[in-house]
Amino acid sequence: LAKTTQPISMDSYEGQEVNITCSHNNIATNDYITWYQQFPSQGPRFIIQGYKTKVTNEVASLFIPADRKSSTLSLPRVSLSDTAVYYCLVGDMWNNAGNMLTFGGGTRLMVKP
């Protein structure tokens, strides 16, 4: 089972770009990488998902190197409202739905004014 490792916490300032890296050394060929955001007392919200290289949407970019043993979530020009916990998940949804749904401790991002 692919296990993920993320920094426990990060601090940033408004307007800066934030990069959160997730290590997943045991990622399998069929595994995808998915990131979620969670605010206090709310359910997590899907941010982005990818398999290799770079994926970009309206809120974030996801960079995945060729060996896929890590991934980096990039949040451009963060604001105070980006203060949240960010989770990295790795798994093959089709063959093992339970494995995909293991949320680790996540990374607590604090954005300061």
Add this chain to the structure above:
Amino acid sequence: DGGITQSPKYLFRKEGQNVTLSCEQNLNHDAMYWYRQDPGQGLRLIYYSQIVNDFQKGDIAEGYSVSREKKESFPLTVTSAQKNPTAFYLCASKPGTSYEQYFGPGTRLTVT
């Protein structure tokens, strides 16, 4: 409005009582999930169901039970056998062709 509803938002129970948490979705999703979250911790999977009348245990199923009699509904019962039931409980659903889970607003259960 499509979405997932959980009720109630806050629930208080005495120790030794069973309690059932509601989760309903009108997104026509096949898969549904229950998670538990303790303060400052990540989410832990309790049970999941990929199809009606079928469900599988997650990492921490002991002391919990579920049913999936309808596609829209996936209630979770916290039994008296669960030693530390006080927690934030989250329900989620997912379409079969996506990695994206949709979460409900959660139920905060306090047992004293």
